[in-house]
Amino acid sequence: MKKISEIRKSFFGDKYVIFAPKRSLRPHKISEEEAKRKEQFKENCFFCPSPNEERAIYQIDASGKWLVKVVENKFPALSLSNPKAYGKQEIVIDTPNHGEDFCDLSPEHIRTILDVYAARIKSINELENINYVQVFKNDGGKAGASIPHAHSQIIGLEFIPHHMMTDTLAMDKYFCEKGSCAYCDIIHKEQKEKERIVFEDANVVAFCPWASSSPFALWILPKAHKNKLEDLTPEERLSVAEALKLATSKLDKEEIPYNFFIHDSLPHNDHHFRLKIASRMNVWGGFEIGSGVIINPVFPEDAAMFYKG
C-alpha cells in the first residue's frame, strides 16, 4: 500500500486530488443498521409487487412477471407541469424481490437494467424542452438511498448540469488540442500502465482513475468510441454489466455505500460514453466543500488491488 501523500491532477480538465493514505482504512461496518432499515421498509414497500402496485411507465417481463419496471417518482422535485421546476423524474425498480441487492443480480439481469436505462433516456430526451437526462443509483443510506428496495433513478432536466458542462468543455478543448478523444487516450494509457485496471475483456475496460475523487472510484468504458448507452451492442452492454457486478459485489461485501452514474455524450457532441462509480465512505469537510479539492485516503492503485483481491 502506498504510504506517502501525493497530489494528482486529472488527465484532462483542471481538477486536483490530494491522496493522503490513512492507517486504518477499514470501513465502518453498517450491516446491522442496514439490515434493520431493510426490514423496516419491507411491509408496504412501494416497489414490491402487490395487487395495488404502482402502474408501470415501462417494464421488461420474464416468465409472465415483471423483471425490471419503471414508475413515476411519487415525490418528485421536478415535474412537467411546474414551469418553475420543469423536469421528469422516474424510478427504475431493479428487481421484484425485496432484499435482493443490485450486485446479487445476474449479469444478464443487469444488462436488462442497462437496456431499460437506454430506452428511458431516449424516451425522456424526446420530451419537449428536456436537454439532459441523468441516470444514477444510490446504494446505502450514506449514499442518499431512502428506500432499501434496489432501484435506480432518472432525472430529465431542461438545463445542462454544471459538471456535464465542465467535463464537455474540457473534452472539447482536448479534442481541439490533441485531435483525439480524451477517454480513448485514457484507455490506452491505462492499458499500458496496467496497475489501475480491474476488469478487461474484448468490449470494455474498467479501472480506478488516476486522480479519483472518491475512495474506490471506478470507471467502466467501452473500448470502442461510442457516444451513448443506446449505441452499445448487446455484447458491450453485457460486458459493462459484468464489470458492474464485479465492482458492486466487492463494495457490498465491505459495506461501502456507493453511487453510479450513466454519462452519455451531450447531444450535438461526440464524447465517449462512461459509467462512473463513486464510493461514499468518507465525509467531506469544509476544505472539500469550499475548494472543490478532494482529500482521498485511497490511491487508485490500492483500490484496484481491492477490486482484484
Added chain:
Amino acid sequence: MKKISEIRKSFFGDKYVIFAPKRSLRPHKISEEEAKRKEQFKENCFFCPSPNEERAIYQIDASGKWLVKVVENKFPALSLSNPKAYGKQEIVIDTPNHGEDFCDLSPEHIRTILDVYAARIKSINELENINYVQVFKNDGGKAGASIPHAHSQIIGLEFIPHHMMTDTLAMDKYFCEKGSCAYCDIIHKEQKEKERIVFEDANVVAFCPWASSSPFALWILPKAHKNKLEDLTPEERLSVAEALKLATSKLDKEEIPYNFFIHDSLPHNDHHFRLKIASRMNVWGGFEIGSGVIINPVFPEDAAMFYKG
C-alpha cells in the same frame, strides 16, 4: 413557507439549484451524540492548555494567557517537505476552553480570530510556491469535524482549487460584460429586494443567497469593495464577527452542522472578499454527486426568516 419547487440559476456563473421544500424540515437532533463526543475527547485533548501543550506558530494573548493560538496540523495530508504533496496545514484553536463553541465567543473574540486568519493567510502566502490559502471551519461531526474542541483550519496550496478558478473566471466574465463587480451588484440587488437579508449595518451585509446550494447557506460581504480579509478595517471585521456570531448561534441552537470559508480574491485579481457559510444537514445522493446540481429543501427566503426569527 414556500411550497412549490423552483429551479434557480446563480446570479453569475452557470450553477443551477433545485429548491424542493419538504414537509418535515426539523433537523435530526444530535445533541446526545455530540455531547458524548465532546466528553470523550476532553481528556488528553490536543488543543487544551496543558504543561505539554503544542508549541504555537502564532498566538494572541489576553490576561497573560493565550486567547487564540495557531499550531501545526499534527496529521497533515500536505507538507513543505513532500514535493509530491506540497503544502502547509495549520490549525487555529479558537479558544483555550474545551466545550466552548465558536458561537459562544464574544464578537470581539471572533474578531480576534479573523485577525489571526488574516495574519496567517498573509504569512503562508509568502512561502515559496504557495499560490492559494484556504481557511475553513468544520462544526459538527457531519461537517467533517473530528476533534470537538473549537478550531478552524488553514491549508496553503501550490495550485488554485477548481472552485476558486471557476468562480474567478465567472467574476472576470461578469466584470468584462457589465463593467462592475458581481458581488457589489449582488449586494445592491439584495438590499433592494430585502427578503433574503439577515444582518446589515454600516459595514457589512449578510444574506441567504438567491441560488444557495445548501439549506441555510449565508454569505457575509463587506459593503465596500475589498479584496481580502487583510484589507478589512477593524470596524468591518467586528461587523463580520457580529454577523457570524448571529448565524452560527442559530445553527448551533438547532444542532445544524456547518462549514464556513474565507474567500479572498486570487492574487493579481480584484475580486470581492466573501465569507460563506454552508450547512451540512442534507445527504447528497447520486444526482448531486454526478451532476453537480443540488436539490435544496430550504428556499433562501425561508432560511432568512429562520435566522431572523
